[in-house]
Amino acid sequence: MDMNETVCHCMGVTAGEIKEAVEAGATTVEAVQEATSAGTGCGGCVDTIAELIEEYK
Ligand code: FES
Numbered sequence: 001m002d003m004n005e006t007v008c009h010c011m012g013v014t015a016g017e018i019k020e021a022v023e024a025g026a027t028t029v030e031a032v033q034e035a036t037s038a039g040t041g042c043g044g045c046v047d048t049i050a051e052l053i054e055e056y057k
Helices: 015-023 029-036 046-056
Strands: 006-008
Touching: 006 015, 006 046, 015 029, 015 046, 029 046
Parallel strands: none
Antiparallel strands: none
C-alpha cells in the first residue's frame, strides 16, 4: 500500500502513520487506535487496519 494513502478517512490517518505506530509497538487494533486515532470514527477501516498490522509487524 502507498504510504501516503489514507486508510482512515474519518480521522485522516495514512498507511505510513499506521506503519510507524506498528513499528513503535502498536500491534493490536486497539493500540493503533490509541496511537493514531485511526478506526475511532465510523469503524469502517478497522479490517484494513488489522490487515496492515499483520503486514507491518
Ligand atoms: S474510516 Fe476510519 S473510523 Fe471511519
